[in-house]
Amino acid sequence: MKQLTILLLLIFGLGGPAFALEKIPFSHERFAELQAQGAIVLVDVYADWCSTCAKQQSALDAWRKANPDKTLHVLEIDFDQDKALVRHFRAPRQSTLLLYRGEEQFWYSVAESRPEVIATELDKAFNFEAKKR
Secondary structure, three states: OHHHHHHHHHHOOOOOHHHOEEEEEOOHHHHHHHHHHOOEEEEEEEOOOOHHHHHHHHHHHHHHHHOOOOOEEEEEEEOOOOHHHHHHOOOOOOOEEEEEEOOEEEEEEEOOOOHHHHHHHHHHHHHHHHHHO
16 A cells, blocks of 8 residues: 555655656757747756766755755756767857756856856746746
């Protein structure tokens, strides 16, 4: 019975903040779908070996924990494996973050890892959305 309850909580999204951050590999289809929905999307150009990228992930995790009610979609681009996408987004290096609000690019950053700066830019995107409604 306990397992069934947990499964139902996960299926219906009642599991709490675990669903506040969608983090998946980039695809043009998913990106277009999210943009059409007006969603907040962070395109994260990263490398597994990048220490700045790790700091950015820590900042994103901290923001997510502080904002469990906000859904941030993170579409990841592997800097070493996805060179066509790296060129498409004009990412000069790993640790490039591109924040979109719908179809509008809201913020572009290279190597920014300060949690307060990343949080401020995410908050601006979400606050702008709230003001539009």
